Amino acid sequence: MLAVLKIALWGFLLLFLLPLGISAALYWNSGQGAGWQTADRSSAGLLPAPAAHRPAVLRVFAAQTVRWRGIFAVHCWIVFKEEGAATYTRYDYTAWGAPIRMNGFEPDGRWFGKVPETVFSADGEAAGALIPRVRQAIQGYAFRNQGDYRAWPGPNSNTFVAAVLDGLPEVSLALPPTAIGKDYPYDGRWLRETPSGTGFRLSLGGYGGLTVAWVEGIELNILGGVAGLDLRRPALKLPGLGRLGFG
Numbered sequence: 095m096l097a098v099l100k101i102a103l104w105g106f107l108l109l110f111l112l113p114l115g116i117s118a119a120l121y122w123n124s125g126q127g128a129g130w131q132t133a134d135r136s137s138a139g140l141l142p143a144p145a146a147h148r149p150a151v152l153r154v155f156a157a158q159t160v161r162w163r164g165i166f167a168v169h170c171w172i173v174f175k176e177e178g179a180a181t182y183t184r185y186d187y188t189a190w191g192a193p194i195r196m197n198g199f200e201p202d203g204r205w206f207g208k209v210p211e212t213v214f215s216a217d218g219e220a221a222g223a224l225i226p227r228v229r230q231a232i233q234g235y236a237f238r239n240q241g242d243y244r245a246w247p248g249p250n251s252n253t254f255v256a257a258v259l260d261g262l263p264e265v266s267l268a269l270p271p272t273a274i275g276k277d278y279p280y281d282g283r284w285l286r287e288t289p290s291g292t293g294f295r296l297s298l299g300g301y302g303g304l305t306v307a308w309v310e311g312i313e314l315n316i317l318g319g320v321a322g323l324d325l326r327r328p329a330l331k332l333p334g335l336g337r338l339g340f341g
Contacts, residue, residue, distance in 0.1 A: 109314075109321040110333050114165065117334025121165045133160075133207035140202040140212060141173070141182060150177040150222035154214035154255060156270050157205035163245070166319070166334055167274040170213065170255040172232075173201045174225045185232055187254035193243045194232065194254070214259075214267045224262055231261040236280065247300030247318050248278025256280070260289040268310045271320040271331040277303050277313075 141151065152174045159169040171186045182201035187193050202210060216224060235257055237249040244250060252273035257280045259265055268290065269276045278300035279286075288295050293307020297315070305313040305322070311331065313322035319333030329339020 106316075110316060110319050113321075113332035114319065114334045118165045121162070133204070135199060135203045135206065137200045138202050138204050138209045140210065144175055144179060144181055147175075148178050149218040150179075150225060151175045151182070152214070152216040152221040152224055152228065153202075153212060154259070154267070154269075155202065155210035156213050156273060157208040157210040160206040164208070166272065168211075168252075168270055168272045168336075169205055170252050170269060170273055170276075172228065172255060172258060174221065174228060176225055177222050185254075185258075187243065187249075187251040189243045189245060189250075192238075192240055194235065194238050211270075213269060214265065216265075224265070227261055228258055231258040246274065248275035249280055250275035250278075252276045253278040253280050253300075256289065263289070263291050266290050266292070266309045268324075270336055271313065271322065272334065272336045274318040274320075275300065277305070277315050277320075 141153065154170060154172055156168040156170045158164040159167050171184060173182050173184045175182045184197050184199060184201045186195045186198060188195050188198070204210070235254060242249060252269060252275035256269060256276040259267055277295065277297045279297045284298065285294065285296050288305060288307040288310050290307060290309035292309045293305065295303060295305040295307070297303040301317060303315040305311070308326055311322055311324040311326065313320050313331060320331055321333060322331040323329070324331060324337065324339060327339065329337050331337050
């Protein structure tokens with residue numbers, strides 16, 4: 095019994111505490127904690143100019159979140175443009191004001207200085223078929239009232255994006271392991287099929303859980319931190335550091 099406890103303790107140290115310590119050191123060494131109020135939020139140039147780009151566009155972006163929370167987590171948001179539309183529409187879920195915020199920031203804007211990563215991309219007919227269902231999922235999202243937002247364990251910005259994508263089973267997408275809140279049981283079900291439909295997820299109220307799926311991989315969630323393996327695209331998933339492996 096003692097040997098099992100020692101193995102569990104070493105596993106927790108190596109897979110959770112050590113990665114978070116490295117992430118914290120990288121964060122403070124980069125000076126990201128200073129001047130966040132005036133940090134750059136301009137376009138990162140990740141989207142085509144809408145006036146010159148007729149096809150429909152759908153994107154999910156993620157960027158390291160603001161202040162010390164960037165040690166642990168990213169912030170995800172959704173952007174789309176219908177075919178022929180002259181502008182993009184961006185949806186975030188935030189802690190201030192009405193949680194569901196439309197066009198509060200540049201569609202592909204830097205998140206307080208951090209260039210976003212493209213998590214999902216669809217264009218043309220594929221995007222056009224998905225956008226109405228994205229709109230429907232946003233309109234039907236349960237936690238849309240002031241005061242519903244909770245940074246941890248959820249529902250937060252990543253819970254919102256995960257819920258919207260859950261309505262698109264043909265989108266085989268796994269949000270970054272650092273998208274804390276993605277595993278929050280927004281529909282009240284603690285045991286359910288994963289959004290990709292390729293496995294199952296047990297979520298203990300967002301405070302812990304286990305995911306086993308082909309697309310999402312194997313993920314152990316402890317207090318929101320995720321450690322695991324991506325089997326489909328070989329990689330190691332670590333708290334704070336995210337996905338380390340192939341693209």
